[in-house]
Amino acid sequence: DAKTTQPPSMDCAEGRAANLPCNHSTISGNEYVYWYRQIHSQGPQYIIHGLKNNETNEMASLIITEDRKSSTLILPHATLRDTAVYYCIVRGLNSGYSTLTFGKGTMLLVSP
């Protein structure tokens, strides 16, 4: 699977939008971009995924660049409960579509 690169940490003020970047320059055409997060002492939680079109759900929006080499996860109005480690994961044929390969992720700290 393609490797992803994320900043180790980011800060965001409560109520503001949190924009978390991810680089995946070696992504191939059949690989999806997934985002998960892990709140302290809990299991990872699915947020959103996409192939090439931008996606939005009740939790977040995912913006994928036209060349698919990078993406941004947007939490439109961050709350204190969004403080977590956010993982950008590329998943596709090479993993048998099954496994998730977690990197170090981005530690997002939302402050009052």
Added chain:
Amino acid sequence: EAGVTQFPSHSVIEKGQTVTLRCDPISGHDNLYWYRRVMGKEIKFLLHFVKESKQDESGMPNNRFLAERTGGTYSTLKVQPAELEDSGVYFCASSPTGSYNEQFFGPGTRLTVL
């Protein structure tokens, strides 16, 4: 709908002992996965069941680890004998049939080997 549950939440054992972790997936989910995070490391895949069959066990670290899923429902992960480096958090996840479905994770079992 009940989520993925894991038992126990914590386990403290001595080196050389045996521990069995249990995972109950979401009802109806054919896919069941085990992952773990050892101290200071990233979350790593261990293995994947489809119903009762092992689809991929490439992440199992060695033969001290044995996973089973009899009847295609709950799964157990046995570590025998446990070593110090096995300490960490063991996560179970499940997903319904379908290649790109999201995986739902349990809260994890924290294993400490002394």
